[in-house]
Amino acid sequence: MGVVVEANIGLDEIKTFASSLSVWAHLATVGADDEPDVVPVHPCWEGDILWVMVGTDSVKTRNVRHNPKVALHWQVSENGDGVEVWGVASIHADLATKKRLWTGVFDYDLSAFAPGGPENSPDTAFMRIEPTRALLLRMYGAAGSARWKAS
Amino acid sequence: MTTLDDVRSDSLRYGPLAYLATVTPAGEPHVAPTAVAWHGDEILTFVRTDSRKVVNLRTNPRIAVHFSVGPTTNWDSCIVRGDVVIEDTNAGRTNLWDKMGYDLAPFEPGGPTADTHVFLRIIPTTALILRNYGIAGRETWSRS
Numbered sequence: 001m002g003v004v005v006e007a008n009i010g011l012d013e014i015k016t017f018a019s020s021l022s023v024w025a026h027l028a029t030v031g032a033d034d035e036p037d038v039v040p041v042h043p044c045w046e047g048d049i050l051w052v053m054v055g056t057d058s059v060k061t062r063n064v065r066h067n068p069k070v071a072l073h074w075q076v077s078e079n080g081d082g083v084e085v086w087g088v089a090s091i092h093a094d095l096a097t098k099k100r101l102w103t104g105v106f107d108y109d110l111s112a113f114a115p116g117g118p119e120n121s122p123d124t125a126f127m128r129i130e131p132t133r134a135l136l137l138r139m140y141g142a143a144g145s146a147r148w149k150a151s
Numbered sequence: 152m153t154t155l156d157d158v159r160s161d162s163l164r165y166g167p168l169a170y171l172a173t174v175t176p177a178g179e180p181h182v183a184p185t186a187v188a189w190h191g192d193e194i195l196t197f198v199r200t201d202s203r204k205v206v207n208l209r210t211n212p213r214i215a216v217h218f219s220v221g222p223t224t225n226w227d228s229c230i231v232r233g234d235v236v237i238e239d240t241n242a243g244r245t246n247l248w249d250k251m252g253y254d255l256a257p258f259e260p261g262g263p264t265a266d267t268h269v270f271l272r273i274i275p276t277t278a279l280i281l282r283n284y285g286i287a288g289r290e291t292w293s294r295s
Contacts, residue, residue, distance in 0.1 A: 026217050028172035028180035038172035038182055038217040040228050040284075073170055073182040075219060082184060113286070140184075 009146045014134045015045055018083045022075040023107070027052065029063035029070050029089075037063055043072065043129070044106045050085070050129040051101055053110055056093060061125065064089045070129055080140040086133050093125035101126055153290040158278040159189050162229045165218035167252070171196070171271075172215040173207035181207055187216065187273075190250045194231065194273040197251055197258065200239065205269060208235045214273055228281040231273070238270040247272075 027041045041052045054061050070089045076082035098118035114121035134148040172182045187196045216231040244263040247270045259268045278292040
């Protein structure tokens with residue numbers, strides 16, 4: 001039996017599918033020395049934009065400042081369903097953005113990680129990821145795949 | 152001081168699935184899940200020859216490996232960075248064929264002489280263990 005290739009799908013379907021897999025994704029970035037890095041993140045959607053809480057001096061933040069291209073792979077389900085999203089990232093540490101994101105966007109309490117809140121967390125910033133394409137795989141691709149690309 | 156043995160022992164808590172990050176020739180990151188196994192001081196994985204990660208590694212042999220996270224391991228993370236040797240010879244594949252801890256035949260019916268799969272031998276250079284997202288501490292290891 002050959003691999004079933006699904007038709008192209010929309011970003012909303014990618015978002016729904018990703019949310020059904022896990023709250024965790026593995027975020028890959030590239031350093032100035034062309035070395036890859038991959039770390040766990042808990043991203044949240046605001047419309048079609050992904051946000052990740054980051055440290056201002058973390059490796060992923062430094063990498064994105066050099067190379068804005070990122071890839072995220074949501075942790076796969078027990079039966080091997082997964083989704084990878086590629087995008088362009090930027091770092092935002094301004095107070096207006098932090099206050100806006102601190103409540104209502106993330107599905108966990110940011111203050112548990114930055115007790116000072118948006119006004120008193122100088123080491124905390126947010127990574128904004130604008131998705132450019134995505135690949136959805138069912139059973140590691142054995143049961144089908146689907147792609148999305150920004151127009 | 153954290154040793155490579157400590158890293159290896161810790162990594163085994165997370166199960167055999169890890170997420171491998173590589174870099175495309177155009178400088179774009181790629182990350183994909185794959186089963187891994189330790190073989191001595193190296194991490195092995197068995198992948199398709201035409202996979203994106205193999206194409207990437209032929210240009211840039213650097214890799215980062217992040218083992219799965221979850222509540223059963225208290226949201227700890229184990230990340231290993233290293234250099235990759237692509238084992239794509241019959242002798243190399245034959246030598247490693249029974250080292251993954253599971254039967255490779257269903258994935259490569261042609262056996263170890265089939266050119267459609269290769270082993271990646273990941274030689275660790277640094278490692279980072281984060282306890283409970285890093286809140287409860289971090290441990291680092293470096294080869295040098």
